[in-house]
Amino acid sequence: MKWNLRLTAANKGIWKASELQRMLADHGLVISAGKMSGLWSGQPVSLKLEDLDVVCVVLGCEIGDLLIPEPDKVPRPGQQETRRVAVGATVSPAVVPKRRDGRSLPPG
Template sequence: MEAKLKKRLTWRLRVMLAERNITTATELKRRLESYGYEITSSQLTRIIRERPERISTDLLDHLLAILRCEVTDLLRLDQIELDQADDNQPVVEKPEQPQKKRIRRVPDIEDGNGDITGPKVTPFPIPTRK
């Protein structure tokens, strides 16, 4: 069997921001607003911290204009050699945690009438007003 290569995109926005001396998300947000692009601070912080699953082409276009770079500067294609993987089996990056077996609790029915709503509760007597 041959060793497979797994291709993975690396999000390099933090590196590009550091190279351009943009130190805060607020500063990047101000620059985006000056170019006419509105984004919330929480969305922008999330995009800076980790690789987004989806990104609009409009935001990507504005980031490229602000950072004066190319798409290949923001996204790098890394090649990682895997141990001899079988062609028919999917490649799993990290092993899944075994799921705990769920135990279903069966209600105890002491009386034979089949009522499972809980114990019978009698209300306190309401004092009469004189």
């Protein structure tokens, strides 16, 4: 799913996260500055369905305006998972956790 809050808000003439935050608070949904920043600038980690209702009411939109399905990103059975990397991007090696005493962790 793609989170589309910023564009949906812009289509309603709301250009600042703080403005939307105030409007949500007027409807009983008080969101911290940190959580509002996450909602505004990226993919939210979690969002209650009741809160999503308030966002839709404030923006006068439907859930489909905020959440855009991306079915092509879902791996199909028997299909190898591939990761797309932008041209010129560097790929960091996978992070391997280690114990504090320097010994490696058992295989997962």
